[in-house]
Amino acid sequence: MERKEKNMSVQLNYKEGVLTAKLSGEIDHHSAREMREAIDDAAQKLKPYCLRLDFTEVPFMDSSGVGLILGRVRLCGFWRGRVVLCGLSPSLGKMVELAGISSVAAIERRAG
Amino acid sequence: MRPINQAQISFSSHSVNEGFGRAAVAAFLAQLDPTVADLSDMRTAVSEAVTNAIVHGYREQMGTVYITVKIFEDGKAVVRVRDKGCGIPDVKQAMEPLFTTGGEERAGLGFAVMQSFCDSVRVSSTPGRGTSVTLVKRFEPKT
Numbered sequence: 153m154e155r156k157e158k159n160m161s162v163q164l165n166y167k168e169g170v171l172t173a174k175l176s177g178e179i180d181h182h183s184a185r186e187m188r189e190a191i192d193d194a195a196q197k198l199k200p201y202c203l204r205l206d207f208t209e210v211p212f213m214d215s216s217g218v219g220l221i222l223g224r225v226r227l228c229g230f231w232r233g234r235v236v237l238c239g240l241s242p243s244l245g246k247m248v249e250l251a252g253i254s255s256v257a258a259i260e261r262r263a264g
Numbered sequence: 265m266r267p268i269n270q271a272q273i274s275f276s277s278h279s280v281n282e283g284f285g286r287a288a289v290a291a292f293l294a295q296l297d298p299t300v301a302d303l304s305d306m307r308t309a310v311s312e313a314v315t316n317a318i319v320h321g322y323r324e325q326m327g328t329v330y331i332t333v334k335i336f337e338d339g340k341a342v343v344r345v346r347d348k349g350c351g352i353p354d355v356k357q358a359m360e361p362l363f364t365t366g367g368e369e370r371a372g373l374g375f376a377v378m379q380s381f382c383d384s385v386r387v388s389s390t391p392g393r394g395t396s397v398t399l400v401k402r403f404e405p406k407t
Contacts, residue, residue: 181315182279188369212286212304214311215373223369243304250380251373 162190171200176209179217199231208239218251225256267334274330277322285314298403305381312374313345313397321349343399351391
């Protein structure tokens with residue numbers, strides 16, 4: 153566990169133009185705010201060509217998660233960056249599909 | 265038909281309680297022996313309704329969110345989420361996908377999600393008095 157990381161619901165890693173945000177915990181209107189702030193702080197500084205949102209450790213997400221994703225797609229659009237989603241469980245996949253997110257962000261299927 | 269069991273839950277409209285509301289409903293519904301997918305759907309729908317009550321109903325004040333859960337012999341669950349907040353002037357418009365008054369970080373999908381994840385959704389609202397959202401879903405027992 154990284155003690156230095158203040159915000160434990162988002163772990164950020166930047167490598168060669170790709171910013172990966174590993175999200176953990178349930179995503180709702182309450183928790184989405186601090187996730188958004190953590191991601192945007194880093195993304196606005198680094199302007200990655202690819203923002204990878206990793207949902208492997210997210211057991212639950214309501215439509216606030218859709219707002220979180222679409223807001224980041226919009227943000228990265230300012231420097232023509234793209235957003236990739238990975239690690240979606242079946243229930244998160246259902247939400248993402250309902251919202252039609254595949255038209256604005258790439259979705260990597262879960263390995264295995 | 266009379267419910268075979270019911271529960272009432274109420275809590276302050278702090279956003280941190282969104283997780284408590286959906287978890288409490290899911291814990292009560294566990295006695296129907298639901299599938300993981302069905303329970304996840306209801307948890308999501310409840311989260312949308314509770315969030316609406318907190319973000320929209322009590323937008324300018326603190327209040328109390330009331331949830332009643334009823335379960336019936338045939339596996340049907342009825343969850344009613346109620347607030348005594350500002351109410352919705354035009355329910356039909358509020359239920360249209362992508363309509364939102366919540367700013368650009370709100371997707372405007374709350375009611376669409378409730379409708380898609382439940383069998384039926386009823387909304388009644390009186391401006392100045394509050395809003396009541398009734399979610400109905402039948403849980404097929406795992407066999």
